[in-house]
Amino acid sequence: TSATAISFGDMNGDGLLDLAVGTARSPVEVFLNQGVSCKKVDVNEGWNLVGVPVSAVSMAVAALFPNANSAAFSYANGYQQVTQMENGKGYWLRFASPDSVQICGTGVTPLTVNLAAGWNLITVFGSQVQVSSIVSSPPGIINSSFFGYGNGYTTPSVLLPGKGYWVRASQQGTLILSGKK
16 A cells, blocks of 8 residues: 655745645645635835735735734724724725735635725725726715825726725715626
8 A cells, every 4th residue: 555645835935835645656746725816915115005805814914914014994984993804995004115015815706895885995806997897786876086095195097906995985885896787
């Protein structure tokens, strides 16, 4: 008989845990993080609007943005300090210097973001989203532009994963990021 060997470790240098299974008589099979993707999030020195572009194993602020030099703040009728982030929500976070953060995890589905009446701090996930393709349910509840932040406010035509954006809704509802109802 042949013993089966199981190994864990970062076998391909991507910083993620891999699993290898094999025997002395057969080739080793390696299963490399099936369904896992990594997204790069660039941040500026100072305050940034950020979000989590994938469903990460740990959603702790300290694990996702280890070089941040402030607490993270979400918004729901006022600012709240948080230690855990959620997909679909945007956050204020400060950095002492520009940084590029790699966040790895699985895709987020469905491609929707819940909105409260009033101002919302949101993010998109997976891939960039054209503002013109975003629809709401119920229809017509978005009553502002989308506002990003990069050393001042911007009104982007494309929303980027990992970045946060302000948007105002006339009532509670949902943003549908795929552009389909």
